[in-house]
Amino acid sequence: MYKEIRNALVIVLGAAMIAAGFNLFLVPLHLLSGGVSGLAMLTAYFSPLSISTMYLAYNVPLLIAGLFLLGRRFIGLSILSVAATTWFIALIPTPDKLLSSDTLLSAVFGGVLVGIGSGISFRVGGSSGGFDIVGSIITRFRDFPVGNVIVGLNGIVILAMGYLEGNWDLALASMVSIYISGKVVDLIHISHIKVTLFIITDKTEVMLERLLSLPRGVTLIKTQGAFSHKEKDMLMTVTTRYELAELREIIKQTDSSAFVNIVETVGVMGSFRRR
Numbered sequence: 001m002y003k004e005i006r007n008a009l010v011i012v013l014g015a016a017m018i019a020a021g022f023n024l025f026l027v028p029l030h031l032l033s034g035g036v037s038g039l040a041m042l043t044a045y046f047s048p049l050s051i052s053t054m055y056l057a058y059n060v061p062l063l064i065a066g067l068f069l070l071g072r073r074f075i076g077l078s079i080l081s082v083a084a085t086t087w088f089i090a091l092i093p094t095p096d097k098l099l100s101s102d103t104l105l106s107a108v109f110g111g112v113l114v115g116i117g118s119g120i121s122f123r124v125g126g127s128s129g130g131f132d133i134v135g136s137i138i139t140r141f142r143d144f145p146v147g148n149v150i151v152g153l154n155g156i157v158i159l160a161m162g163y164l165e166g167n168w169d170l171a172l173a174s175m176v177s178i179y180i181s182g183k184v185v186d187l188i189h190i191s192h193i194k195v196t197l198f199i200i201t202d203k204t205e206v207m208l209e210r211l212l213s214l215p216r217g218v219t220l221i222k223t224q225g226a227f228s229h230k231e232k233d234m235l236m237t238v239t240t241r242y243e244l245a246e247l248r249e250i251i252k253q254t255d256s257s258a259f260v261n262i263v264e265t266v267g268v269m270g271s272f273r274r275r
Contacts, residue, residue: 007124011077012084014117018128019088021113025106026177027051028098030170032161033114034154034178036062036130042161052089056082059129066133077126078133085128103173111177115184122189154178194265196238199251201258204233210250211237238265 022033022041030045032038040054059082067075100106118128127133131154158178162171200223201207211218221234239247244262251258 007077007126008080010124011081011121011126014119014121014128015081015084016088016092017113017117017120018085019092021110021117022051022089023092023094024099025110025113026174027094029103029106029173030165030167031103031107031110031177032157032171032174033110033181034131034157034174037114038154038157038161038174038178042157042164046164050090052086055089056086062130062133066137069137074125074127075133077121077124078129081121081126082129103169104176107173107177108180111180112184114177115181116188118181119185119188122185154182194238194240195244196236196263196265197247198261198263199235199237199258200232200260201235201251201255202232203255203258204235207235207251207254207258210254211235211247 018037022037025031026033027041032041036058037051037055039058040051043049043054044051063075063079063082066078098106100109121128155175155178158171158175161174162168165171199207204220208218208220217237219236221236222231223234224231237247248260251260
């Protein structure tokens with residue numbers, strides 16, 4: 001229960017940061033954040049409709065699609081994020097006096113805020129909605145960084161802005177903001193980075209039981225010490241940087257004297273469980 005409450009609070013904090021990035025830095029200069037939020041902004045710039053209303057309307061069909069492909073917990077947190085972001089967009093006022101009249105500076109700070117908000121939402125198992133959901137669907141079946149997927153999808157929205165508004169300076173500045181957001185997301189959300197653990201332990205059965213309960217595939221390899229000639233078991237498993245802390249804790253609790261070698265994995269072929 002405590003963990004779920006903490007995750008919900010993190011999601012709400014992320015939503016507040018996303019909305020602040022929109023209203024304080026991007027919207028005053030007619031910049032876009034890209035994706036569904038960019039579509040909402042673009043619609044609001046050329047119509048009397050509000051950004052918050054369009055943000056919610058564009059997200060609903062994606063949330064429904066994600067419900068079938070990404071699981072109820074992920075979408076449940078994403079729904080909370082979309083609802084909270086919609087509320088914060090309506091709540092946080094767009095300043096009458098610009099915080100910065102420099103377009104590039106506003107794009108950078110807006111992108112950082114949006115990236116942090118989206119990244120921490122991903123970190124606790126949700127998303128900020130929109131193309132984050134599309135990116136999560138793609139990375140579930142293909143081993144691509146989430147941020148790079150989102151940047152690619154958002155580029156389409158920026159091209160539409162440049163064409164419709166006829167101001168390519170704003171379009172290019174928006175592209176900078178989106179690029180920074182994507183990179184910040186990847187710095188925070190690191191589940192696409194794989195690592196391999198080689199664990200030499202005397203408590204094989206207990207360790208296997210704990211590791212397989214995650215669930216996580218494990219390979220058992222018989223080894224022999226070169227100096228002692230003592231036979232031992234080595235367990236090999238591939239996990240993500242995001243889940244590494246949990247595995248370290250399991251190993252420490254199960255066999256504090258186990259020898260563990262952790263190496264970064266360039267790529268994985270064959271079966272690998274993706275969340």
